[in-house]
Amino acid sequence: MEIGKKLGGRYKIIRHIGSGGMANVYLGQDLILDRPVAIKVLRFDFRENKDALRRFQREALSATQLIHPNIVGVYDVDEEDGLQYIVMEFIDGTDLKKYIERQGQVAPDKAIHIMHQVLSAVALAHKNRIIHRDIKPQNILIDNQDRIKITDFGIAVALSETSITQTNTLLGSVHYLSPEQARGSMATSKSDIYALGVVLYELLSGSVPFDGESAVSIALKHFQEPMPSIRALHPEFPQSLENVILKATTKEPADRYQTCEEMMADLDSCLDPARAAEDIFTPVSMLSATKVLTPISTGNRDKEDSGKTIISKDPLVTEKANPASEQAVEMDTGKKKKEKKWKKWLPFLTVFLLLAGAGIVYSFFYSAEPDTISVPDVSNMDQATALKALTDAGLALGDISEEYSKDVAENLVIETHPKKGSSVVKDAKVDLVISLGEELYTVKDYAGETYESVMGELRSRGFIVERTQAFSSDVPEGSIISQSIEAGTEVKPSETTISFVVSEGTQSYLMRDLSGYTQKSVQDYASEYGLALSVTEAFSADVASGLVMSQSIASGSSFVYGAKLSIVLSKGPKEPAVITFAKSLTIPYKANSSVVESSSSASSSASSSNGSSSDAQSSATVRTNHIVIYIQDEDHPLTDIFREFNISSDEVVTLNFRILEGKTASYRVERDGEIILEEAGLTK
Structure with missing residues (x-):
């Protein structure tokens, strides 16, 4: 695609920014709305490929149905000179794969923040009966403020279509392929959830869980090998966080999260201290009990085989006992010999059992321990009620101590010593621990501090932490500008939501092409963005006098508010000296x-009355x-x-x-x- 070409008379091609399997992507400028856009153009070699053309059109259709802040928006779909193109929202950032390669492993808080946005977007797609089928970091864009945008619904298919569409082709990237897709089965919304679990693993570890020399070997690992433990690499991660990955990536779709919302809710609470000691997740399919089946037999064989059982883990498996006749005779002979031996020892066994029974009776009557009482559960009772419960049980009140608790209301019992259910003798003393209620926390002034560190601290104390983004030329990117609760305020963390305004850094804009602008127009533009403008002049035989010839910030380049901008105005053609x-x-x-x-002169003069004279002078x-x-x-x-x-x-x-x-x-x-x-x- 030629740089500078205009599509539809509206979208000017600025530069090439990427290529996909069947399309090239360009940075463009919407000349009407004056905004940058991403333009996806179907490659020339696919113009005659009906399947590719249909898939390209399906991508446009799928994307236009999904309006969500975390899904790349589609502005326009059109065709020009046989070229199919889609005009989309331009995201100034990178894809999640390059982000992971550059950043390495991502901290749990940030990983959860990223996944929350991804899950929210995919949840909307599933509600619209659209499955993505190619979720991978390469299709997840992230800008400089960690805002997520999912793109490339090129192989997404409406669920209504999948009921009649199934091929042997494995679509999507094999590193994120669900076991059922690897087996050639139809993809469902659970397949997207599996891929999301793999993406979360990669975010936290910096690498994919399964890798190999070929696509086939990787696919086999997805449905044969267990998901690697993230805690084996990072023991500091809580088990509850690993459980989210394990549940999302179980081999059987039925064991996975039912919806993206369910996974999102589990992910949001996985860093709570109360879940730190959570047991490792085990799929329901692995907990199925081993079934004992009785073999099928008829006639007299039932009596002979009644003691035989067959153990099977598959309820569809049944085994028959069918021994040869000679073996049956031998078994019957052996059985008769054993019966004779038992009859020989039967008197001695009877005497032994009588003596043992007498010993047990004697021990019961003469060596019995004192009566014991089980400590009742008095948690969440007030002190008076708890005392009555202990007294009714035959126990006495011991020491009373107080502790802060965010789970038990003030003045109610937290626990007892000994613990509830413990066996104690009658009239034993039981100590009570009474709740002082949740300990109040004094909110600090967090302005200027890094949001990620503040968020981690406050969430660990039980706060619900929210944030909004704002540009700031004074506060560094990622730091807190302001907070919703004034510093010095005492609050109960579990009942408090605190919001922060977090700096996105200095806002950046895309420079307009000022060619042909007058000085007044440039001054108006500079005032709008606080640009420090300097103007010089030069002769030009091509640009009319008074119009912009060149600018110091190139058209389409990023600039920040208050940047310096220099322009050169034309003085028209140079006048010769x-x-x-x-x-x-x-x-x-x-x-x-x-x-x-000839020249002559004559003069005459009158003399006195005595006479006259004339002097003639010849010329x-x-x-x-x-x-x-x-x-x-x-x-x-x-x-x-x-x-x-x-x-x-x-x-x-x-x-x-x-x-x-x-x-x-x-x-x-x-x-x-x-x-x-x-x-x-x-x-x-």
Whole structure:
């Protein structure tokens, strides 16, 4: 796909960001809504593949039915020039597989936070009768704020379709394949739950539970080998956390969680201290009792074989006793011999049993222990009621002590010493432990502390901890901005929900393409995002004057609020420089010119009344040359007369020229209509 191409006249391709089995994914820009989008385009080699085309269209249909904050949203589905494409929500982050490879094993709290979002999304799909069938970390996206988005419903099929659709092809990644899928059976919602259990194992351990040299060997392990123990790798994990994995990944679907909601509820409480000593989970199918079956026989053989039983773990298995006749005779002969031996020893056995019985009677009557009383259960009783119960049982009240308890209300009995059900002699003293109620906890000021550490501490004390996200340029990412309960407040943890506003760090945005913007438009955009704007100018023969030529933050790149942005505005084409220079010429005089110039002057004056006189002065005739000068520069064309005059001797003339950079000047001098001087291509 060519970078810069527009699909549907609306979605501009920015860059390639990934490839899948049958499609390429590009980062695009929605030019109408001005937002980044992910565009999945069916590869050219699948354009004629009807199965691939149908699967691609099914992905679009499946995804548009699912609207959930943890499922990648689909904005548009269209076709252009034979290219099928889906426009989806763009997630600025990575997939969970790369996240695990980069982070290694994930802490239990964070793993639960991630899985809670995944389970919530898959639960919605199951409610819409859609099973994903390819749940794996590669199809789970995670952004920089640990927000989860599930994608690729390319092989998800509505349950209504699966009732009539079943092939021998194993779909999905073999590392997360359920045993029933590995056997070639139909995938169900329980198959998704199995894959979710494997994903949880990988989050906590940093690796998949089953691996091998081939897909077949891995698939065999899924339905033959038990799930590896996560506690063998990390003994610090509570058994209750491992039990979630074991129950989700049992070999038999019936033993798994019935729904994603059930798994989510178990996961949310698995770190509670009260569940720390939980027994290891054992599937119901492994607890089935061994059945003892009586063999089928008829006639006299019933008497002979009545003592024989057949032990079978399979209720469908039945075994018949069918010995050969010779063996039957031998067994019958042996039986008669044994009966004779027993008859021989029968008198001695009778005497022994009588003596033993007499001993037991004597021990009962003469060596009996004193009467004992079982300590009654007085837990959750007030002190007066508990005292009455002890007295009625023939016991006495011993010491009374007090302890805090979040499980037993104030002033009620927590336990007794000795414990309930213990055997004690009559009138023995029983100590009571009375509850002071739940110990109050003084809430601290958690602003600036890391949310993960605070959450772990408060949950261990019984708090319900919630969080919301907010951008902040002052508080580091993952740290607490504010809390719902004021510091110094005393609360009961088991009855308290505390909410935190957690920093997502400085908010980032995608830079717009400012090419062709005016300075005013750029200033408005910079004000919206608090950008520190600097403007310079440069000549351009391609960009009109006053419009943006270039920008320091590239279009489509991320920037944070308050970042520095520099732009270059066009000054239009560069004006050439004006050059001025002068040239001096000597114009020669020609004596025998035909041009005559006459000048005369006469003056007369009146004399006194005595007389009159007139002096006539004859005019002198002088021959001159008529000179005409033409010049060509930025201000004068060569066709116009620049200067015209007469000379009667050689004369020096200075011509001043004004030309643009890269241009030249010229001149021509005529004397009495004849060109006597000329020159072209003049420059400074």
